[in-house]
Amino acid sequence: MWRKLPQHTSALEQSLDYRHSPSLRGRFIVVGAFTISLIAVLAIKLVFDYSERLADISYDRLLRSALLQMDENVGQEQGEITIDIPWSAFATLAQASEDRVFYKVESSSQGFITGYYNLDSTPERPREYGTIQFFDRRYSGETLRFAWLERHLTEPDASGTVRIVLAHTRLSREDMAASVTQQAVELITLVALVSIVLIIIGSQLVLRPLHRIEQLLEERTPGDLTPLTLKTPRETYHLKVVINDFMKRLQTNLEELENYTGNAAHQLRTPIASLKALAENARDIGRPDEQRQALEKIIEQCEALSDTVSFLLNQATISHRMQSQVMGLIDLVQPIQESCRAQALTALRKGVMLSFETTLDEAIVVGDIIAIEQMMQNLIENAVRYSLLDDHEETKEVVIRITPLPNIFRVEVIDQGVGISEIDKQRVFERFYRGRYDIAGSGVGLSLVKDIAKYHKADILLSDTLPHGTTVTVDFPTFQFRGDHQ
Template sequence: MARGVTSIRRQLVYLSLLLLVTSTLAAYLGAKAYGDRAARISFDRLMLGSILQMAESISLLDGEVVIDLPSSAFGILAMAQDDRAFYGIFGPDNQRLTGYDDLPMPPSDATRISANPDMPVQLYYYDNYRGERVRFLTIRKPLIEDDRATEVAITVGQTLRARQALADEISLLVLQFVIAFTCVGLLLLVFGIRKILAPLRQLKLAIAERSPVDIQPLRIPVPREIEPLLDTINHYMAQLDSTLKRLERFTAEAAHQIRTPLAGLKSQAENALEESEATIRHQQLLQVVTSANLLANTVNQLLNQATLAHRFQSEPRIWVSLNEVVESCCRELVVWALGQQVEIAYLSEGEFRLKGDDFALRQMLRNLIENAVKYSSAGDIVEVAIEAGKGASPGSAVLLIRDQGPGIPDAEKERVFERFYRAQDNAHPGSGIGLAIAREVAEHHYARLRLRDNVPKGLIVEVSFYPPTVQAV
C-alpha cells in the first residue's frame, strides 16, 4: 500500500520550527537594535552631563573668556575606562580656547536635539578621529557681560568601545533568554502536536482493532475538525454494509433461481435418456432446450444486475444523447422483433441529453422493449417515443413504450418490479428480473418509472426524466 510522502506531525514540527527560528531571529535583531539604542542613550547622557559641567565653568570677565574646567567633568567621561575622551572649547571664528584643536566640526546632517527650552541645542554626530570611530556632542553657550556678548562652542568626543560592549551585553542577555524560550517553546509544540494528533491515532486503533465483519458506525469522541473524517468513514462503512447485504441477498436469490431450473433440467434430461419412444423423447429434449434457454436468460439477467450494481457505485455520470441511446436500442432489437412478427416504431418530439450511464440506460431499454415485444401478438406494433414533459413537469423528458399485449392488472402493477416475481397466470417464460433492473436504472437517474394501461388494450411503460438530469438540446 502506498504511503504518504510525509506526515502531518513532521509538517507541523517543521512549520513550528520555522516559526520559532524566524521569531528568534526577529527577537535577536530587535534585541541588538534595542541594545545599541540603550547603550547610545546611556553614554550620550554621560557626555551631556560632562559637557554641561564644562559649560557651567565658562564665563565672560572684562571681555575675556574665563575657563575653569572642573575635574568632575572629566571624571564622568572617565567612567568608561576602555574609552578615550576628547574635548575642545572654541570661541568666535572657531578659535581654540582650550582642548584639542583638530576636533571635527558638526556636519550639516548631525542629529539635533532641543527638547527642553532651558537646555542648549545638542548636536550629536559620528566621525573618524585619530584612527578610531568617535561619538561627538557639541553645544553652544552664549556669554553675556554688561554690554558685551559672545558665544563659545563646546565639543566632547568619546570612542565607542564601552558603549559597544554594553550593547553586546544587552543583546547577549536577550539572545540567551530567546534561545531558552525557543527550546521550551519547541518542546511544548512537540508535546502539543502529539496531543492534538492523538485522536487520529485513537481512530486508527479503533479501526485496526475491529473484527473484519464489524462494519457498524464508529462511536468515539473526536475533535470538531476530525468529525468530517469520522463521518466519511462511517458513510463508507454504511455503503459497504449496504453493498454486502445486497450481495448476500443477490447471492441467495441467484442460488435459488439457478438451483430450481438446474434441478428441472437434470430431471428432464434423465427422463429423456430413459424414454424409448422417439416422439416423447423429442418433446422432452425440446423441454430441456427451453429450460436451458430460460436458465441462460436468468444467468444473463443476474450478471447484468451485478454489473449495474457495480457501475452505479464506480462509474461517473456523463452527458449522453437520450435520442441516440433509444434509437440505437431500437435498431439492435428490430430484427429480433420482426422474427417474433412484431414491429418496433420509434417516435421523437425534440432532442434531449441526459446525465447518466450509457450502459445502464441501454440495459433498461432492452429489458422494457423485449418485454413489450414478448407480450405482443403477431402483427402488433411496439411504439417507443420520446416526448417533452407537459403540465406540472416542464423541462422534463418522457420515454414511452407502448404495446398492445394483455397488459397488467392494477393490483400487480407494483409487484412486477419485485425481483423474481411472476404472476401465476403468466404463461410466457421469463426470469422476473427485467422490470426490477429497469426500475433500479431509472432510480439511479432520478427518474420515475410507472406502468399504465394503453387504450384500447396493452400496457404503457412511462419513464420520466427531470431537470437538471435532463436537458433539451
C-alpha cells in the first residue's frame, strides 16, 4: 500500500520531470544576480560621468588659478599693454604634469600681445567681461581645455579690454578620471561579486530546512506517519505543521479504512458462512418441497448480503465525496423532498405512508446534495423498517419534517414503530451494530448517517416518539454570511 519514495536521487534528478521543473534556488540566484548586476552597471555609468566631472572641476581650478595669476600681471609699459607672466602661474600648471600648455594674450587696442598667435581665442559662450569661461577645443592635434577671460582695462589712460586664453591638454584629467573610475569599478565589481556569492551561499542556507524535511521524510519507513519533530525556522514552521496535520489525517483515514475493512470482512463472513450452511443443507435434503424452501432461504440470504454490499458501496462513495468534494450552498428542501418522493411508492407497497411536512420554500445550508439524499434514504428506510415491526394492523405513517429554528434547520424523521431501547440508542451509530438481528440491514446505515451529519456540522439526536416509535432529529446550521464587510 505504501511504497517508499525512489531511493536513488540521481535517478530522480535524471528524470525529465525533475529537469524541467523550475528551481527555486536557481530563480532566487538568477533574480538576485541580475538585480545586483543591473545596479552595478548603473553605478559604473554614474561613476564614469562623475569621474569626468570631478577631474574637470579639479583641473579647472588649476587653470583658473594660473589664469588669474597671469591676469594680475597685465600692466602698462610706455603706453603699451603688456604682461609679465609669473613663473608661479606655470608652476601651478605643472601640477598637471604631462600636459602641454598654450596661451594667448590680446588687447582690443593692440591685438596680439604674446603667446600662440594662431590659438583661437573666441569664447565658446556669449562674451561676459570679467567672467572666466571653460570649454574644450581642438588645437595642435589635441583636444585642449580652455580658460578664457576678457576684462576691461583698469590702468589709467588705457581703454578697451584685454583678453587672456590659457589652455592645456586633457591628459591629467583623463588619467584622474580613469584612476577614479578604475578604483570605483574595481570596488563595485568586488561588491557585486561578493553579493552574488552571498546570495548563492544564502540560498543554500535558506533552503536547507526544506532539504532537511525532505531528507527526514525520505528516510522514513513505509507507514511511519508520526509527526515530524525536527526544529525548523519560523518560515518553514507552517510547512511542518501542515505536513504533520496532513499525516495525521492520513493516519486517521488509514485507521478508519483498516477498521472498516476488517469489520466489513467480518460482517460478510457470517452471512457467507450461513449461506454455505444453507446451501449444504439444501443439497443434502432429499425432499423437493423442503429443498425448495431451503433454496428460498438462500435467495433471501443473498438479498440481505447484496443489501449489505450496496450499503458498503454507498458508504465508500459518500466517504469519498466527503473527502474530495468541496461543499457548496444547497437548498436542503430539495434533496429531502426528492428522497421522500423516491421512496414513497416502495414504502406504500409495504404499507407505510410517507408524509413530508414543511412550511419552507427553501432552506439554504452548506452541504452536498448527494450526501443529504443518501442520508435521507437511510433514515427513511430505517424508519420504514422499524414501522413494519409493529404488529398493530393500523396504517403506518412516517413523517419527514423540516422546521426552521433560530440558526438551524431541524429535519425530523418520525416513525411510530417499535422504538429503540435506551442501550441501543447509544450504539446504533456504531458501524456494523445492529439493534435487532431480526430486521434486514447491514448495520452500516445509521453510522453513515452520523458521518454525513458530522460532515455537515449537523447535530444528530435519537428520541422516542409518543406513544411508541423513534424520532431522528438532525439539526443543520443555517448558512450565514460571516463576511467582514457586514
